[in-house]
Ligand SMILES: Nc1ccn([C@@H]2O[C@H](COP(=O)(O)OP(=O)(O)OP(=O)(O)O)[C@@H](O)[C@H]2O)c(=O)n1
């Protein structure tokens with residue numbers, strides 16, 4: 001049994017990464033970056049526990065990829081680390097930024113060989129440029145830039161973080177206790193992914209696969225007298241609408257389920273529960289916009305969508321072109337990639353009796369091709 005737990009910090013908001021995708025969710029081949037990092041560590045070392053820190057929503061999606069110990073992060077790196085340390089019960093803890101996504105086996109080897117020599121062992125790089133501080137040149141031999149992973153005594157690190165002071169890494173928190181820090185040689189491979197330009201400096205990342213992911217959605221709503229009818233975000237000129245917790249736009253609901261299905265993100269009821277008053281009478285276009293934003297930030301782009309509206313009444317034909325345009329704009333894709341079909345049920349069943357409408361939808365997603373940013 002290993003005496004080291006691994007903590008991978010990934011609860012950041014990726015705000016300096018100027019792309020629609022969160023950096024943690026860029027796909028390398030078939031897997032998201034956070035998993036790519038985790039698998040490199042798993043391959044290179046033995047850990048009593050692997051703890052991944054992320055947001056509550058992301059953890060729900062991460063669990064579909066792999067079983068690890070997941071911990072909800074905080075509003076700073078330090079808070080996220082403190083949350084993770086609560087579930088660490090080994091004498092040592094190795095902490096790394098998911099943003100430092102390429103792991104150099106030699107650096108990990110150096111850290112593990114030095115285990116126990118100091119309260120904290122840290123990979124560092126020497127400065128290669130001439131350096132000035134406050135307008136005056138300084139001796140660069142005294143300067144180091146600090147990387148992750150960092151190997152610490154768990155108890156010392158926990159003690160070091162019992163403070164309101166904000167440290168930028170483990171080593172500086174432990175140094176503030178007066179403990180000695182051991183520097184080992186770091187690596188250019190451990191470059192931190194902060195901005196889009198950094199993508200060109202990360203040799204372990206491969207472009208995402210060209211896989212297409214397909215999702216299917218279906219929804220039914222009964223008619224209700226005296227309500228406004230919305231389908232695909234377009235007002236339908238009839239004097240009845242749909243009975244629903246939201247505005248009842250059955251076409252958009254089926255489409256949301258198709259998108260979530262393709263992304264493996266559950267269904268509309270999990271994201272926007274009909275028991276939640278925030279969604280009472282809500283314009284379903286808002287829910288679609290939110291769904292698009294989420295699936296985009298988790299690494300997907302929309303290929304195309306197709307739907308069939310099964311309705312004996314109302315007649316849909318006159319609205320199809322408008323719906324296509326509107327949905328294309330909500331999905332941020334060109335209109336030729338949105339297809340809308342309508343059919344009756346040949347007077348059969350509840351649809352034939354004009355009691356309600358069913359919509360079937362299909363959506364195709366691809367992984368965000370981040371290498372095109374370079
Ligand atoms: N509240 C936070 C903030 C950061 N991190 C993690 O700490 C590491 C270093 O942070 P950084 O590279 O700055 O990532 P972000 O905070 O996501 O980036 P930005 O500052 O651009 O928003 C990242 O792996 C990040 O996910 C974290 O776990 N919890």
Ligand SMILES: C[C@](O)(CO)[C@H](O)COP(=O)(O)O
Pocket residue numbers: 077097145146147148168169170192
């Ligand atoms: C921990 C770190 O990666 C060491 O260099 C760095 O301090 C993280 O800084 P950030 O501002 O949280 O990205």
